[in-house]
Amino acid sequence: MQLNRQLINGKNFMFNESGLENHKLHFTVIHPLFDEPEDKCDVENAAPMHITRSVKISLIALRAYLIIIILLAFYRMLVLAIR
Secondary structure, three states, X not given: OOOEEEEEOOEEEEEEOOEEEXXXXXXXXXXXXXXXXXXXXXXXXOOOOOOOHHHHXXXXXXXXXXXXXXXXXXXXXXXXXXX
């Protein structure tokens, strides 16, 4: 029985007369320090980002929450300082 090796979509397959016999994956691992550097995005030529109404409301609610929590923390510190 003779096996034929074929490379399909980057995966190594072993075929015989009856079809797929053995499936082996081979991956090449490259350490990030030895990899080719990627091209960086050009921020100056990027288009402005558009946000939806729900995202805008969520960001406003988050800002209000943070302001309230900071005010409560300062109030608690003031109460502890007066005692």
